[in-house]
Amino acid sequence: MITIKTNSVKNDRLLEIDYLRAIACLSVVMLHSIKFEIGFGLNGEGLETIDYILLVISGLLAFGTPMFIVISEILLSYSYPNKMPDDFYSKRTKYMLMPFIFMALFYAVLLRYDEPSMLIPHFLNNLIGGYHGWFILVIFQFYLLHHLFTKYIYKYSATHVLVSSFIINGVYLTFFNFYEPSTNNVIVMYIWDRGYWILFLGWIFYFVVAYYLGKNYKPIIAALQKYKLGVYLSVPLSIGIVLIFNNIYPDVSFGSKRFDLVFLTFSVIATVASLTKKVKELPPLIDLLSRYSFGIYLLHWFFMLVQQKLFSIIGVDFGYFNILIYFALGLFGSITLVYIANKFSFGKYIVGNVRKKTKPKSKLAA
Numbered sequence: 001m002i003t004i005k006t007n008s009v010k011n012d013r014l015l016e017i018d019y020l021r022a023i024a025c026l027s028v029v030m031l032h033s034i035k036f037e038i039g040f041g042l043n044g045e046g047l048e049t050i051d052y053i054l055l056v057i058s059g060l061l062a063f064g065t066p067m068f069i070v071i072s073e074i075l076l077s078y079s080y081p082n083k084m085p086d087d088f089y090s091k092r093t094k095y096m097l098m099p100f101i102f103m104a105l106f107y108a109v110l111l112r113y114d115e116p117s118m119l120i121p122h123f124l125n126n127l128i129g130g131y132h133g134w135f136i137l138v139i140f141q142f143y144l145l146h147h148l149f150t151k152y153i154y155k156y157s158a159t160h161v162l163v164s165s166f167i168i169n170g171v172y173l174t175f176f177n178f179y180e181p182s183t184n185n186v187i188v189m190y191i192w193d194r195g196y197w198i199l200f201l202g203w204i205f206y207f208v209v210a211y212y213l214g215k216n217y218k219p220i221i222a223a224l225q226k227y228k229l230g231v232y233l234s235v236p237l238s239i240g241i242v243l244i245f246n247n248i249y250p251d252v253s254f255g256s257k258r259f260d261l262v263f264l265t266f267s268v269i270a271t272v273a274s275l276t277k278k279v280k281e282l283p284p285l286i287d288l289l290s291r292y293s294f295g296i297y298l299l300h301w302f303f304m305l306v307q308q309k310l311f312s313i314i315g316v317d318f319g320y321f322n323i324l325i326y327f328a329l330g331l332f333g334s335i336t337l338v339y340i341a342n343k344f345s346f347g348k349y350i351v352g353n354v355r356k357k358t359k360p361k362s363k364l365a366a
Contacts, residue, residue: 015279015280015282018282019286020273021068021071024064024068025064025289027064028068029330030058031062032132033304033323033324033326034055034058034323037323038054054323056243056254059242060239060264062261063261065135066203066206069139072142073146073206074217076146076214077211077214078215080150084147092143095348095353099294099298099350099351102350103298105123105126106302107301108120108122108126129195131301134197134198138198142203158212162212165204168204169202169203170259172201172204173202176196178252180192221273228274235264235267235268241264242260291354291355292354294353296338299333299334299338299351300331304330306329307322307326338354
């Protein structure tokens with residue numbers, strides 16, 4: 001039985017989360033850098049050795065997206081375990097949903113400027129999760145789930161809720177990963193292609209673990225110190241699980257919408273939180289990546305598209321070294337553009353708000 005304690009609203013900064021956010025950001029940018037070079041929508045069948053290795057690496061790095069999603073609920077449950085503030089949704093609408101909508105339009109125009117008739121359909125498709133910003137739709141569902149949990153679900157046994165969500169999540173993802181529909185219906189095929197990513201059922205176990213972790217953050221993180229060896233060993237063990245799964249099912253997509261990635265995601269979270277528990281001040285690079293992570297996530301794809309188009313026009317190809325160029329341009333190009341955009345009053349509604357640089361000391365370090 002897991003005991004759930006009732007907490008008041010907390011305002012202290014958790015520096016461990018900044019590390020997690022920075023790592024998730026780097027993972028996503030490198031993942032997409034690899035995919036831009038070797039191609040999207042690949043599975044493990046019929047690839048050259050180097051491409052297969054890169055595909056496997058990208059699959060392991062896919063923990064970055066669920067980590068972003070988990071972080072959102074950890075912070076929510078930690079800060080508002082019982083009730084959200086009145087301005088909660090208005091702030092998230094301005095600084096998350098509005099940038100999501102703007103970027104949905106931006107990428108539609110970018111990719112369909114030469115096909116005006118397809119612009120609106122592409123934009124609407126982006127709004128329902130058709131571009132890489134889809135995770136924001138999952139996070140907003142988590143906000144609604146948090147309301148439900150703080151009103152009703154908290155009364156039930158945490159163990160029962162965790163086990164139930166584990167089964168639901170596993171069955172849901174297994175169904176969409178291994179069952180092929182016998183129809184060519186456009187809607188059904190869209191759901192199987194990417195639509196199932198958006199519904200919270202594909203992330204419910206992530207949410208439940210993050211919910212209880214946030215409500216019991218300090219005692220759980222403190223407990224990790226007692227089992228450091230097990231925590232650290234969980235990462236290579238989880239990597240092994242993913243690699244075995246890849247070998248057994250090479251025709252399944254190497255992405256974040258697989259249940260075997262749950263173990264890797266939480267093992268990385270536990271390890272990083274354990275290693276950084278006593279950190280009192282963030283390194284400048286970690287602070288920078290954490291503060292700009294949302295904008296990086298939204299914009300890095302744009303810089304990679306620009307590089308891909310430019311290299312194609314001028315006939316330049318550095319082979320696999322393109323990956324490093326994609327990564328550097330996607331990362332630092334995004335930071336630069338977000339920095340410039342936030343100099344204007346409307347910038348934060350387009351690329352997201354950037355938290356002011358501070359040097360807080362974690363209260364967990366005591």
